[in-house]
Amino acid sequence: MKGDLASYVCETCGRTHSGLPTDRAFKLPDQVWAIPEGERRERAKWTSDLCQMGDDYFIRSFLPIPFKSREGHFGWGVWVKVSWPVFERYLQIYEQDATAEPKVDGELANHPTAYELPNSVPVILRFGTPSQRPVIEFPPGAAHPLAQEQASGISDARYHEILIAVGALEP
Numbered sequence: 001m002k003g004d005l006a007s008y009v010c011e012t013c014g015r016t017h018s019g020l021p022t023d024r025a026f027k028l029p030d031q032v033w034a035i036p037e038g039e040r041r042e043r044a045k046w047t048s049d050l051c052q053m054g055d056d057y058f059i060r061s062f063l064p065i066p067f068k069s070r071e072g073h074f075g076w077g078v079w080v081k082v083s084w085p086v087f088e089r090y091l092q093i094y095e096q097d098a099t100a101e102p103k104v105d106g107e108l109a110n111h112p113t114a115y116e117l118p119n120s121v122p123v124i125l126r127f128g129t130p131s132q133r134p135v136i137e138f139p140p141g142a143a144h145p146l147a148q149e150q151a152s153g154i155s156d157a158r159y160h161e162i163l164i165a166v167g168a169l170e171p
Helices: 037-043 084-093 145-152 156-165
Strands: 007-009 016-018 023-025 050-053 056-066 073-082 104-108 122-126 135-137
Touching (some): 050 084, 073 084, 073 122
Parallel strands (some): 023 073
Antiparallel strands (some): 007 016, 073 104, 104 122
């Protein structure tokens, strides 16, 4: 790990935290991140929660993968591509308790390291309170590894494989 096994430096806040990291966040959707840095601000607009690039709209969301042998989960902070009506509705309810809102469809806009995924990964978003990012679920019957791990959880060995894949632990 970058540091020792008792602590790590968070790439988001820059502070040192004890234990191993239990989440990994993407700063931007993959297609926005792929734009050369000098052109990115000209072609896309974003905050830490919302992103627009032309006619493509993205919402920062949370994808929990439960641990099998302990409390809690590993959380992926990923972006979801949504339609304009979904994005517009999210803007309207952004500062409200939206737990009663119907679930909406989207498509995963990041491909987490450590998973072989199809090019297009449909997801379902569930909105929450203003202090929560929308939570990602997978449609019934989704058979890719990320959906399987969300449904069944990950072992400690798999958790360590993920940490190695994202560069938080050395092999």
